[in-house]
Amino acid sequence: MDAWLQPLIDWLNGLPLQATIRETSWALPLVQTVHILAVAIVLTASLIIALRGIGLVGRDWSLARWQARFGTSTVLALWTLLGTGLLMILAEPERELLNWLFRAKMLLVIVTLLLARGLARALRATRTDRPARPGVRLLAVVVFAAWIAVAMAGRWIAYVG
Numbered sequence: 001m002d003a004w005l006q007p008l009i010d011w012l013n014g015l016p017l018q019a020t021i022r023e024t025s026w027a028l029p030l031v032q033t034v035h036i037l038a039v040a041i042v043l044t045a046s047l048i049i050a051l052r053g054i055g056l057v058g059r060d061w062s063l064a065r066w067q068a069r070f071g072t073s074t075v076l077a078l079w080t081l082l083g084t085g086l087l088m089i090l091a092e093p094e095r096e097l098l099n100w101l102f103r104a105k106m107l108l109v110i111v112t113l114l115l116a117r118g119l120a121r122a123l124r125a126t127r128t129d130r131p132a133r134p135g136v137r138l139l140a141v142v143v144f145a146a147w148i149a150v151a152m153a154g155r156w157i158a159y160v161g
């Protein structure tokens with residue numbers, strides 16, 4: 001796997017944009033800050049939807065309505081995470097691409113995106129004035145737990161090789 005990735009790493013290391021990011025002292029901290037702010041948006045939306053799923057908050061709105069309320073901001077935040085994540089990979093390709101936890105995180109991101117899409121679809125099919133099925137409410141909690149696991153993996157990358 002590592003040998004297969006080496007040509008990609010070499011190519012990224014030769015890009016002028018990488019040199020610019022590395023030579024600009026504020027560039028990487030700024031990208032990381034935007035990544036964290038986007039994490040906050042995804043986690044906040046997912047937390048509220050999970051808590052609504054178990055009936056702890058926002059019971060004046062149905063789960064489907066909460067999902068519709070946060071759908072667009074979550075999608076925008078996820079694209080921001082992808083963009084800033086790619087910039088971080090460009091800045092330090094060896095640190096990310098050769099790290100097993102980074103790879104695990106990417107796998108987890110894909111699985112979580114599929115679960116979140118399943119949740120969004122199920123709720124789009126539910127009338128906004130109707131209560132969601134128990135399985136859908138459970139899925140809302142699972143999606144939140146999965147985003148937390150992604151965030152933990154993201155933070156932990158710095159401590160494992």
Ligand code: HEM
Nearest residue numbers: 032039081082085086088089096147150151154155157158
């Ligand atoms: C969509 C694709 C994503 C990519 C390509 C990506 C990529 C990255 C990279 C390269 C890092 C730097 C790790 C390091 O070197 O220490 C990072 C950090 C991090 N990521 Fe992501 N990420 C993505 C999505 C997410 C999502 C969905 C979450 C959470 C819901 C998340 C949470 C975090 C956290 C908490 C950190 C640690 C930031 C820090 O300590 O400064 N990431 N990510």
